[in-house]
Amino acid sequence: MPDDTYTFDDVSVVMGTYNEEAAIDTVLTDIAAVTDDRANVVCVDSSQDRTPEIAREHGATVVEQPPQGYGVAVHEAITTPDRPVVVTTDCDDTYPMERLPDFLDAINDGYDVVSGDRLYHGADAMPDTNRYGNIAFALLASLLLGERVHDTTTGMRAYRRRVIEDITWTENTGLSAELLLRPLARGYRVRELPIDYRERAGETTLDPLTGGLAIAKSILTVGVEERHR
Template sequence: MTTNVDVVLPCLDEAEALPAVLRGLPTGFTALVVDNGSTDDTAAVAREWGARVVAEPRRGYGAAVHTGLESATSELVAVLDADGSLDPAVLPTLVSLVLDGDADGRVDLALGRRIAAGRHVQPWHARAGNAALAALLRRRGVPVHDIAPIRVGRRDRLLGLGVRDRALGYPLELLLRAASDGWCLREVDIEYRPRAGGRSKVSGSVRGTLRAVRDMSMVAIRT
């Protein structure tokens, strides 16, 4: 693959997990770490591994992703969780789908669908929350089985969707807006592994999962 792709990595205290993610990026993929107010050495570790670092002091997953998209310079942009649970080796497959389409035609947004590597990789409350949100999306006409923890699309078109949420509801609003605009979405199965380090702010606790489901459900009502 000769196309250069910026990989937006929204980060909040991911110094422990980042090296595994950055080490695994394929050739042609450039890390763009968005430090979302970390209190650990996230920014320093990212720079040590050669990543470009942008600061976004407004807390929120959506704020970090939006700043990453605005700061990216490549035509195609990937967004990837920075905890090491998803193998970056799938990125060229997602890029190829957007560039070349598939047997059914064009692909506007390529997504990863998490397949847990073991029963204990994803806590029960996280599995239940994700299943509920994916079912909500399908009822709204979005043909997905996950909430796009890894995705590839064209930068200008992603920004053009006008996603407003700057918190945990960002990916759900993005999918709803993309489907409403007639985008063709394709999911690719990707192994979901234990974090490379640290603790999840969402799936790491029942409270975190419930907060995410609440925020995303409110976005669905507004969108």
């Protein structure tokens, strides 16, 4: 066990939000309940609906920015808070906030990155195209890194702040994969933790074809860069 043992007073839960008024209330209510309202919440928002208003009603810090893509929003979200542990999630109620204590326990066990593996239990709520695409992404990443990876694009992860600060992040749509692959390639302690995945509330804004191609390109780019560092 490391000398520093973190509690939820040391945790920021962050997310990019875009027109998620159907789910944001549930997600923030669940975070508050699980963490006894001790975790700091940051939403980087580009919405045109009531998402930022609802987030502020829950006491979240809302950083507004024009729509510039997934990675730009999440990059802002992970670098805004100053607490030593940063947990990313999506705001569509697909991720199990009740597992936050398990992610924090893994950080306290010495892991630098704890990544939620949605595919372990089958991810039946995930559309088939997305599920098969995510399996392919994981196989591609595993081949490039020479290490088995199971879910490269999960939105639920915990990071020690030093990992976020020590690495230069370059990707946009593929940032979720980059946030796992670069730490793995550089020898940080990474654990994939099986989680359940629920059907999303509200409509997705990501086109599976163009988004999938962008993610695959990011995995190739990051994998090649890290092999030649």
